[in-house]
Amino acid sequence: MDLLTVGTFARPPDDLALRALQPTLGADRTLLGGGTWLFSTPQPHLAGLVDLTALGWEPLHVDDDGLTLAATTTFATLAGVDPAAHPAWPAVGLFAGCCEALVGSWKVQRVATVGGNVCLGLPAGPMITLAAALDGTATLWDRDGGERTAPVVDLVVGPQRTALAPGEVLRSIHLPARALRGRTALRKASLSPLGRSAALLAGRLDGPDDGSGFTLAVTASLPRPAVLRYPAVPDAGTLAADVAALGDAVGVGGGWYDDPHGSPAWRRAMTLLLAEEIRVELGEVPG
Ligand SMILES: Cc1cc2nc3c(=O)[nH]c(=O)nc-3n(C[C@H](O)[C@H](O)[C@H](O)COP(=O)(O)OP(=O)(O)OC[C@H]3O[C@@H](n4cnc5c(N)ncnc54)[C@H](O)[C@@H]3O)c2cc1C
Incomplete structure (x- = not known):
């Protein structure tokens, strides 16, 4: 649906530009992931959006420590990870099932993001389930240029309530190799x-x-x-x-x-x- 109160739209092309915009985030200006929830319901309090999808964050980064999912990774990308490509990490098999647990059309799956799912904080958020089962740790960027990490399971504190501070950005979720081997x-x-x-x-x-x-x-x-x-x-x-x-x-x-x-x-x-x-x-x- 159209968000008729939204008058400003920013699409930062890189991290520096996003960091510069973060202090402007608050009750009336928020982050846009895939928009599958933001555009699904009236948001009369919103005057502006900051779109995360042009930042070019690497969707999945694999190294010896495990796998890091960018917040902007879409459900479709995650569901497409081939478990056969990660034989040492059987838990990769959980990715597709968790994506399917969100029963949305391919249009939703193509744009809904891992970060949007966690930050929306619905009890039925399957990326929360995935990260909770695999000891996922979130990296968060605060409004003042700082960074912190926290277990994803501790970020969601109630239905649509999270422990994110105003203007804080979920940057990524790290899944440790030890958990992926399970x-x-x-x-x-x-x-x-x-x-x-x-x-x-x-x-x-x-x-x-x-x-x-x-x-x-x-x-x-x-x-x-x-x-x-x-x-x-x-x-x-x-x-x-x-x-x-x-x-x-x-x-x-x-x-x-x-x-x-x-x-x-x-x-x-x-x-x-x-x-x-x-x-x-x-x-x-x-x-
Ligand atoms: C048909 C249909 C079925 C659905 N089923 C489910 C379901 O089963 N379970 C479920 O949980 N949801 C469901 N949803 C809701 C929603 O589509 C998903 O939660 C989706 O994953 C949200 O991701 P998004 O990227 O579209 O978020 P958006 O709509 O872009 O944003 C959601 C919220 O997260 C914030 N946000 C987004 N990215 C970040 C970030 N990186 N850092 C900080 N804040 C951020 C936004 O400001 C906003 O408040 C469904 C929606 C539809 C249309």
């Missing part, structure tokens, strides 16, 4: 086959050389993402108790999420079911 499993529940995620869970089992730890990211059924970690695959009872506690104890995960995409009770039941499926899948010794 085996992963993904499960989604939604009220209809093409519905928004009501529960989206991703698990990871590290190999013996990396400590054999088990990690479970729980998203969409909670107002904010949660991660459970174990030194090895937990038994069914332990996992179920810990997963239940995330939503049952309101202070921990904020209660089970409630919106038109699923009732809290159903989300709780599905989250327990999917967690157990992931536990069983990753606990099986691959043939």
